[in-house]
Amino acid sequence: MSEHHDSHHDDHGPEKGIMRWIKTTNHKDLGTLYLWFAFIMFFIGGVMSLIIRLELFSPGLQWVNPEFFNSMTTMHALIMIFGGVMPAFTGLANWMVPMMVGASDLALPRVNNWGFWILPFAFTLLLSTLFMGGGAPASGWTMYPPLVLQTGDAFPFMIFAIHLMGISSITGAINVIVTILNMRAPGMTLLKMPLFVWSWLITAYLLIATMPVLAGAVTMLLTDKYFGTSFFTAAGGGDPVMYQHIFWFFGHPEVYILILPAFGIVSTIIPTFARKTLFGYDSMVYAMASIAFLSFIVWAHHMFTVGMPLAGELFFMFATMLIAVPTGVKVFNWVATMWRGSMTFETPMLFALGFVFLFTIGGFSGLMLAIAPADFQYHDSYFVVAHFHYVLVPGAVFSIIAGMYYWMPKWTGHMYHEGLGKLHFWLSAIAINLTFFPQHFAGLAGMPRRIPDYAVQFTDWNVISSIGAFFFFIAQFIMAYNWIVNCVMRKGAPATARVWEGAHGLEWTVPSPAPYHTFETPPVISESEITAVHDEPAAAPSRA
Amino acid sequence: MSADKQRSPRQRVWHLARLGGLVLGMFAFGYALVPLYGLVCDITGLNGKTDGIQLQDSVAEAPDQDRVVRVEFLTTVNNSLDWGFGAETNAIEVHPGKLYTVNFFAENRTAQDYITQATPSVVPWNAARYVRKTECFCFSQQTLDAGEYKQMPVRFMLDPALPPEVTTVTLSYTLFDATGLAQAAQ
Ligand code: HEM
Ligand SMILES: [Cu+2]
Numbered sequence: 228m229s230e231h232h233d234s235h236h237d238d239h240g241p242e243k244g245i246m247r248w249i250k251t252t253n254h255k256d257l258g259t260l261y262l263w264f265a266f267i268m269f270f271i272g273g274v275m276s277l278i279i280r281l282e283l284f285s286p287g288l289q290w291v292n293p294e295f296f297n298s299m300t301t302m303h304a305l306i307m308i309f310g311g312v313m314p315a316f317t318g319l320a321n322w323m324v325p326m327m328v329g330a331s332d333l334a335l336p337r338v339n340n341w342g343f344w345i346l347p348f349a350f351t352l353l354l355s356t357l358f359m360g361g362g363a364p365a366s367g368w369t370m371y372p373p374l375v376l377q378t379g380d381a382f383p384f385m386i387f388a389i390h391l392m393g394i395s396s397i398t399g400a401i402n403v404i405v406t407i408l409n410m411r412a413p414g415m416t417l418l419k420m421p422l423f424v425w426s427w428l429i430t431a432y433l434l435i436a437t438m439p440v441l442a443g444a445v446t447m448l449l450t451d452k453y454f455g456t457s458f459f460t461a462a463g464g465g466d467p468v469m470y471q472h473i474f475w476f477f478g479h480p481e482v483y484i485l486i487l488p489a490f491g492i493v494s495t496i497i498p499t500f501a502r503k504t505l506f507g508y509d510s511m512v513y514a515m516a517s518i519a520f521l522s523f524i525v526w527a528h529h530m531f532t533v534g535m536p537l538a539g540e541l542f543f544m545f546a547t548m549l550i551a552v553p554t555g556v557k558v559f560n561w562v563a564t565m566w567r568g569s570m571t572f573e574t575p576m577l578f579a580l581g582f583v584f585l586f587t588i589g590g591f592s593g594l595m596l597a598i599a600p601a602d603f604q605y606h607d608s609y610f611v612v613a614h615f616h617y618v619l620v621p622g623a624v625f626s627i628i629a630g631m632y633y634w635m636p637k638w639t640g641h642m643y644h645e646g647l648g649k650l651h652f653w654l655s656a657i658a659i660n661l662t663f664f665p666q667h668f669a670g671l672a673g674m675p676r677r678i679p680d681y682a683v684q685f686t687d688w689n690v691i692s693s694i695g696a697f698f699f700f701i702a703q704f705i706m707a708y709n710w711i712v713n714c715v716m717r718k719g720a721p722a723t724a725r726v727w728e729g730a731h732g733l734e735w736t737v738p739s740p741a742p743y744h745t746f747e748t749p750p751v752i753s754e755s756e757i758t759a760v761h762d763e764p765a766a767a768p769s770r771a
Numbered sequence: 772m773s774a775d776k777q778r779s780p781r782q783r784v785w786h787l788a789r790l791g792g793l794v795l796g797m798f799a800f801g802y803a804l805v806p807l808y809g810l811v812c813d814i815t816g817l818n819g820k821t822d823g824i825q826l827q828d829s830v831a832e833a834p835d836q837d838r839v840v841r842v843e844f845l846t847t848v849n850n851s852l853d854w855g856f857g858a859e860t861n862a863i864e865v866h867p868g869k870l871y872t873v874n875f876f877a878e879n880r881t882a883q884d885y886i887t888q889a890t891p892s893v894v895p896w897n898a899a900r901y902v903r904k905t906e907c908f909c910f911s912q913q914t915l916d917a918g919e920y921k922q923m924p925v926r927f928m929l930d931p932a933l934p935p936e937v938t939t940v941t942l943s944y945t946l947f948d949a950t951g952l953a954q955a956a957q
Contacts, residue, residue, distance in 0.1 A: 334783065401790045409783050439794050443801025455955025458805060462849070462888045462947030469808045473801060536896060 241743055249344070252336030253743065254321045255638070257343050261318030262631075264346055266707075268310030269624075271354070273700055275303040280662075280696040283689050286681050296679035297365035298357070304368035305385075308485065309392045310350050312619070315627045316488040317399045320427045323634065324403060326734040326741065327421045329412030329750045334405035335398075342398035349391035356381035367677060369474060370445065372459040372467045376452050386449045393438040400431035400438075412733070412749040418509065421732050425512050426491025429519045433480045433487070436523075441477040444470065468533050475526035483522045485619060487515055489586075489626030490557060493579045495732075496633055497561050500576035501568030502729040507560040514553035514560075521550045531602045540599040547597040551590065558587055573727070574648030578629035581621055581656050589617030592667065607677075610670025616663045621656070628655075628706065636722035639714040640740030647709045654702035661695025830905060834869035835931045841865075842929070844873065845943035853880040854915070856946045867901075867929040875908065875923045877946060879915045888912045888949035894941040901930035902942065912949050 241247045241256065248260060278299050282290050291299070321339070325332055333339050356363040361379015364370070370385075378385065407428050411420070420428075447458040448470075457463025459470045490511075498505045505511065527535060527543040535543075561583050570576070592614040596602050605611060636642050665688035670676075674685045681689065713719030722739040733752065737745045842865050844858040855878035865871055879885060889909040893899040904910075908923035915921060929940065 335787075397794055401787065401794075404790060405783060405786055409786065435790060435793050436797050439796075439798035440801040440804075443798050447802075447805075455952060457952065460952070461890045461945065462949045463952045464890075466808070466812075469805065472808060473804050476801075476804070534896070 250340070252332070252340050254325050254332045254336070254339065255741065255743065257339050258318045258321030258323075259638075260343050261314045261321055261346075264343070265311050265315035265318060265627075268306050268314070268350065272303050272306035272311055273703070275299045275306065277696060277700060279303065280693040282679050283681070284693040285690070286683050286686055288680055291679070293679045294362055294365055297367075297677060298363040300677050301364045301367055302353070302357070305353065305364075306350070307619075308368065308481075309389075310346070312485050312623050312627070313392075313396060314346060316427075316430070316485075317396075319423075319488065319492070319627070319630050319634070320399070320403055322638065323734060324406060324424055324427055325410075326737070326745055327424050327732055328407060328410065328415060329733045329746045329752065330406055330410035331744060331747050333402045334410060335402050338398050339402055342395045342402070345391050345395040345398075349388045349395065352384045352391070353388035356384050359384070369471075369478070370448065371474075372448060372451065372470050373461075375448060376460075382452060383449065386445045389445050390442055393442045396434050396438050400434035403427050403431040404435075412746070412752055414752045418512065421491075422494040422505065422508070422511055423488070423491035426487045426489075426494070426515060429515050430484050430487045433484050433519055433522070437477040437480040437484070440473065441481075444473045444477065447473075468530075471530050471533065472527070475529045476523070478529065479526040480519070480522045482615075482618070483518060485623050486586075487519070489582065489623045490515060492626045492630040492633075493561065493582050494557075496575050496579040496629055497564050497583075499633075499727050499729040499731070500573060500579075501565045501570050503564055503568040505560065506563035506566075507556070510556055511560055514556045517553045518550060521546065521553075525550065528597055528599075528602070531599045532606050544597055544599040548594065551594055551597075554590055558583060558590075572649075573632075574643070574645060574652055575629045575633035577649065577652040578625045578632065581652065582625045582629065585621030585625070585656075585659070586618055589614055589619075589622055592617060605670065607675055608670035609666045609674045609676055612676050613663050613666035613670060616666070620663070621659050625655075631710065633727075634734075635710060635714045636719075636726045637734060637739050637741055639717060640722050640738075641714050641717045641719040642722050643709045643713045643719055647705055651702060651705040651709065654705070655699060658695050658699035658702055662692050662699055663695075665689075665691045665695075830870070830903070830928075832869050832928070833931060834866045836866055838867055838931075839864050840867060840929055840933065840937065841939045842871075843939065843941045844875075845941055846875070847943070847945045849945050849947045852885075852948060854878060854885075854946065855880065855920075856944075865929060867933050868931040870905065870926055870928045872906075872924050872926045875925060875944070876921060877908075877913070877915055877923060878920045879917060882917045884914070884916045884950075885948055886912050886950045886953040887915050887946055888952070889944045889946045892943045892945070894943065895937060897934055898929075898937045898940045901933040901937075902940065903928050903930055909944060912953055 241253065242250065248256065251257060251260075276299075278291060279296065282288070282296055321333065324330075359380040361381060364375070364378050364381050364385045366375035366378060375382075407420070407424055447456070450456040451458050451460055451465070455463075457465040459465045459467045461467065494505055494511055525543055525547045527539060528547045531540060531543070572580075592610065596605055596611065596614055632643060632648055669685050669688040669692075672685065672688075674681050674688075724738050725735050726739060727735075733746070733750060734741075736750070841862055843862040844860070846856045846858060848854045848856050855876070857876060859874045859876070863871065863873065877887065891907070891909045893902050904925065904927040906924060906926040908925070913921070913923070927942075933940075
């Protein structure tokens with residue numbers, strides 16, 4: 228037996244040293260790498276946001292010049308979206324999707340390694356532009372021509388960085404789809420999959436369908452600048468507004484790429500701590516699928532002010548509002564899951580509840596923005612900034628934090644400190660509202676986005692917002708300390724296999740910490756594990 | 772791996788190929804949006820795009836003497852270059868179906884030779900398809916040498932089918948520096 232082990236050493240334990248991480252094809256190692264990478268990017272992007280808030284602390288120009296300020300808003304967004312949220316979700320998918328469907332690894336482990344290691348190169352390219360002649364890209368993350376074509380030496384670096392990020396996301400997405408559709412344990416039919424797996428399946432299709440369109444759009448920018456094409460150059464017969472159509476054809480599905488996995492995480496956590504099965508499993512799946520479908524036909528709500536005909540304004544307005552219906556179904560189901568549950572409020576649950584509450588506020592401001600005639604006032608104002616930060620920070624980012632608290636004991640075998648976790652939640656929840664709630668008012672009063680200076684009447688809102696931002700940033704060090712010391716360095720209390728009393732699913736049937744290889748042979752799924760994720764009451768007693 | 776859900780390697784390769792095809796297809800679709808967009812604008816006249824067709828000088832006139840439409844002219848220099856660009860008059864009153872000539876001028880006050888391109892745009896959008904031209908400097912690139920002053924006539928008529936609710940049509944031109952584009956095309 229032991230000779231057998233030696234000749235297949237990578238069957239059992241990881242290699243030692245740095246080469247383990249460079250060569251690894253193990254989904255758990257790569258999940259860890261993705262999450263560390265996202266953590267570093269969140270930090271860098273966070274510092275950039277602090278530079279923005281520092282400059283906006285008072286009217287006038289105090290700390291940075293306007294060009295650099297614009298670079299900061301642009302780089303902050305690109306890094307947070309493509310370097311923070313998306314790799315963090317991919318990291319969670321790497322860790323959890325194989326364990327949840329009872330597969331030993333992702334379908335294409337080598338592609339997985341490659342997909343990850345592209346990212347450090349992409350972001351080195353992007354970050355290196357900070358030191359180039361003409362400065363880092365400053366056109367906004369949307370990269371509208373003709374402005375973006377005036378970017379200096381940074382231009383091709385930004386474009387290639389985006390190509391690389393796109394390739395990385397697409398490989399990750401293909402991997403997830405092939406794993407889910409081909410490698411599920413026997414007995415796990417599609418409608419018995421955990422919702423996190425469903426959310427990623429749908430997200431992966433969105434990625435495959437839209438990242439290539441973004442790649443095309445930025446390639447057109449590249450050839451317009453260097454090879455004399457005129458896709459968007461009016462002098463050559465092109466049209467800059469067409470760029471906006473192509474960009475947002477990618478861009479709106481992209482915002483759902485940033486939120487669907489969050490739906491999956493929250494749908495996993497709430498039943499655990501409400502000790503009930505998720506209310507309306509099937510409707511959750513259909514809601515996600517219809518959100519994904521609708522996301523392809525609403526893009527021009529980002530362009531209400533470009534001069535569309537009335538019919539276009541109306542179509543995009545109503546189509547956008549329609550998305551609120553499946554989104555409302557989801558919120559309703561989360562609340563119904565908690566109804567009469569025996570709830571406890573551990574840190575993952577607190578973040579999940581924060582998500583439901585604050586994401587919904589973001590959904591409401593989205594509905595306001597969807598009203599075409601009203602959007603003429605809101606567009607390009609701080610109101611839009613408030614909207615998308617509510618859906619992205621207490622939305623996507625809170626869900627990532629919730630998922631980390633929830634699954635980290637399973638990964639490391641050690642519990643985080645509950646008191647510090649709760650402290651972290653309350654400080655974050657307060658700080659995030661201080662930061663972004665006042666931006667609604669500043670925007671409604673007319674403060675434009677992407678501007679380093681502002682009229683003095685906006686000062687108060689901006690002061691509160693800046694204080695909140697610094698407060699939020701500092702609070703995250705509690706989280707970092709809690710995770711690194713208690714879980715990663717294993718100082719926390721040992722975790723049981725089940726970790727949470729109400730947790731269900733295959734991932735909780737393996738020991739904590741999860742062994743390097745799990746489900747080498749497909750598990751047999753017990754009925755209780757399946758009915759736990761699915762409320763299908765085949766023989767359920769009717770609630771009299 | 773006896774499982775019902777675990778598919779054979781061949782199925783998996785086929786699955787991968789389909790997904791790869793989807794990726795390539797969507798990349799192509801991004802490019803396909805370019806002609807599609809042009810098509811939609813041409814058909815509907817959205818975006819202020821005129822049909823870009825140059826009429827024969829000998830086009831038959833059929834003036835609608837009962838109808839008067841105001842046509843306004845707007846000119847913009849795109850690059851912040853020291854150029855002059857304007858029309859001899861801000862607005863004229865026209866009868867649909869009759870040809871009119873308005874002189875535009877462009878002036879290069881710099882010491883450098885340029886090649887320029889003007890792009891037209893019409894407001895309101897539903898009038899765009901009814902602006903007909905027999906002559907326009909926007910049909911092609913124009914040289915504008917250092918210090919040159921150039922007169923450029925536009926000869927146009929409004930189609931009598933112009934929607935009745937339209938009483939004012941604005942014809943806007945933006946003058947671009949197309950020197951780089953012209954050189955790249957050679
Ligand atoms: C009920 C759901 C939603 C509706 C009705 C909605 C509507 C809108 C509208 C109309 C705009 C354009 C505002 C303008 O520029 O004038 C917008 C911007 C934006 N939304 Fe949403 N939204 C919703 C959910 C979300 C979600 C879930 C996310 C991401 C997680 C998101 C992220 C964004 C972003 C990033 C922008 C700004 C893009 C930019 O200009 O930089 N939205 N939203
Ligand atoms: Cu959108």
